[in-house]
Amino acid sequence: MFGCLVAGRLVQAAPQQVAEDKFVFDLPDYENINHVVVFMLGTIPFPDGMGGSVYFCYPDQSGMAVWQLLGFVTNEKPSAIFKISGLKSGKGSQHPFGAMNLPQTPTVAQIGISVELLENLAQQTPVASAAVSSVDSFTEFTQKMLDNFYNFASSFAVTQAQMTPNPSEAFIPANVVLKW
Amino acid sequence: MFGCLVAGRLVQAAPQQVAEDKFVFDLPDYENINHVVVFMLGTIPFPDGMGGSVYFCYPDQSGMAVWQLLGFVTNEKPSAIFKISGLKSGKGSQHPFGAMNLPQTPTVAQIGISVELLENLAQQTPVASAAVSSVDSFTEFTQKMLDNFYNFASSFAVTQAQMTPNPSEAFIPANVVLKW
Numbered sequence: 162m163f164g165c166l167v168a169g170r171l172v173q174a175a176p177q178q179v180a181e182d183k184f185v186f187d188l189p190d191y192e193n194i195n196h197v198v199v200f201m202l203g204t205i206p207f208p209d210g211m212g213g214s215v216y217f218c219y220p221d222q223s224g225m226a227v228w229q230l231l232g233f234v235t236n237e238k239p240s241a242i243f244k245i246s247g248l249k250s251g252k253g254s255q256h257p258f259g260a261m262n263l264p265q266t267p268t269v270a271q272i273g274i275s276v277e278l279l280e281n282l283a284q285q286t287p288v289a290s291a292a293v294s295s296v297d298s299f300t301e302f303t304q305k306m307l308d309n310f311y312n313f314a315s316s317f318a319v320t321q322a323q324m325t326p327n328p329s330e331a332f333i334p335a336n337v338v339l340k341w
Numbered sequence: 342m343f344g345c346l347v348a349g350r351l352v353q354a355a356p357q358q359v360a361e362d363k364f365v366f367d368l369p370d371y372e373n374i375n376h377v378v379v380f381m382l383g384t385i386p387f388p389d390g391m392g393g394s395v396y397f398c399y400p401d402q403s404g405m406a407v408w409q410l411l412g413f414v415t416n417e418k419p420s421a422i423f424k425i426s427g428l429k430s431g432k433g434s435q436h437p438f439g440a441m442n443l444p445q446t447p448t449v450a451q452i453g454i455s456v457e458l459l460e461n462l463a464q465q466t467p468v469a470s471a472a473v474s475s476v477d478s479f480t481e482f483t484q485k486m487l488d489n490f491y492n493f494a495s496s497f498a499v500t501q502a503q504m505t506p507n508p509s510e511a512f513i514p515a516n517v518v519l520k521w
Contacts, residue, residue, distance in 0.1 A: 164352065168422045168473065171383045172344065196422055196473060198378050203351045242348045242376055242422060293348070293376060293473075 162205050163213070163234075165272050166198040174202060182276040183258060191219060191245075191270035196293065199231075199272060200240035207236050212279050216256050217245050217291070219270040226265055228256035228273070231291040233282050242293040245270075254288070342385045343393070343414075345452050346378040354382060362456040363438060371399060371425075371450035376473065379411075379452060380420035387416050392459050396436050397425050397471070399450040406445055408436035408453070411471040413462050422473040425450075434468070 165186040166172045176184035188194060199215050207213065212235035218228045229252075231243040257275045345366040346352045356364035368374060379395050387393065392415035398408045409432075411423040437455045 166346075166378060166380055166420055168378075169418050169420060171419050172380050198346060198348075198422070200346055200352050238349050239351050240346055240349060242378070 162202055163274055164198075164200050164202050166200075167194050168196040168198070176274070179258075179273075184274040184276075185218075185258075186272040188270040188272060190268055192268065194270075195246040196242055196244055197231075197272060198240065198242050199234055199274065201234055201236075203239070207276065210279055211276055212236070212282050213274045213276050214257075214282055214285060215241065215243070216258065216273040216275070217243070217248055217270065218256075218258070218273055219248075220265040220267055224265050224267070226258075226271075227253040228258060229291070230254050230256065230285055230287045231272075232287045234274070235279065235282075243291045244293050245291065247290045248288060342382055343454055344378075344380050344382050346380075347374050348376040348378070356454070359438075359453075364454045364456075365398075365438075366452040368450040368452060370448055372448065374450075375424060375426040376422055377411075377425055377452060378420065378422050379414055379454065381414055381416075383419070387456065390459055391456055392416070392462050393454045393456050394437075394462055394465060395421065395423070396438065396453040396455070397423070397428055397450065398436075398438070398453055399428075400445040400447060404445050404447070406438075407433040408438060409471070410434050410436065410465055410467045411452075412467045414454070415459065415462075423471045424473050425471065427470045428468060 163176055163184055163186075164172055164174045165176065167188060173186050176186045179185050188197070197217075201207075212233055214233055215231045216228050217231050218226050221227050229248055231245070232241050234241055256273070257277070258273050343356055343364055343366075344352055344354045345356065345368075347368060353366050356366045359365050368377070377397070381387075392413055394413055395411045396408050397411050398406050401407050409428055411425070412421050414421055436453070437457070438453050
């Protein structure tokens with residue numbers, strides 16, 4: 162479903178699936194990496210109304226995982242290039258991989274992809290220095306997210322009318338991701 | 342064998358093979374492209390002593406194809422990111438796609454990959470503005486090419502001893518590429 166490519170190295174197309182909606186690529190020798198490309202393989206799209214947040218994870222001096230949000234991939238923008246060489250001294254950000262305790266090796270970083278609702282992605286702010294292409298700017302992304310959310314919300318209104326009211330039920334059933 | 346990815350778009354993994362050793366990807370709407378990633382799929386390596394030169398081709402105002410050398414992919418460096426947004430007004434360079442008359446559409450550019458001897462690649466100079474990552478610098482590439490050429494030349498010395506002298510025969514038989 163996802164591919165990951167470090168500039169200069171072989172492409173990776175088989176991430177480790179660490180949770181139903183979370184995928185991780187290892188980046189060996191990450192100190193010598195400048196750019197990382199994350200892309201959808203084109204075989205399976207995201208379910209309607211969902212996309213992926215892309216995180217960079219590296220071990221700090223005490224071996225703890227530091228996560229930073231790089232950006233997003235969606236069905237409308239299924240690939241992105243990120244510059245990670247400037248991030249290694251940055252602060253961590255909130256992330257959804259908290260409880261996973263990925264093994265930390267001093268020279269190995271990770272790319273993590275979390276499949277989430279587009280409306281949730283639109284509320285997250287990537288580290289600015291990770292953006293490579295001005296065409297893929299965050300402003301444009303936010304506009305697309307707003308468009309997507311409108312489409313998503315519109316489609317939901319129909320679905321909701323057909324649902325049995327149940328306040329404890331999640332907004333989107335978790336098995337949407339499972340099926341996909 | 343090769344993949345091509347425009348930042349923000351779906352990956353392409355099926356180039357058009359326009360000659361035995363030449364492959365072409367179409368880039369629709371190229372005026373809105375900043376970065377292109379070219380990579381080997383990892384299934385089939387180059388034959389020993391060979392690599393690929395990567396060209397960007399776009400139509401000039403009169404519809405003629407202009408080719409510019411972006412850089413290289415090899416077994417040792419099987420992927421590269423190129424910035425093409427600054428190249429559209431540049432001059433063309435020598436290229437091996439001359440006789441092919443690829444159809445030129447005003448909004449469609451091409452990425453061309455030519456499989457050649459590493460020693461030939463080392464004599465070609467890409468347009469400097471296409472390099473994205475300082476790690477993938479031309480200096481480093483040239484050093485690798487020299488190393489590769491040394492290995493290549495060493496292996497050739499053995500082969501030559503076993504050959505029947507024939508001045509009209511090519512240095513490397515063309516069917517090396519055909520078999521691969």
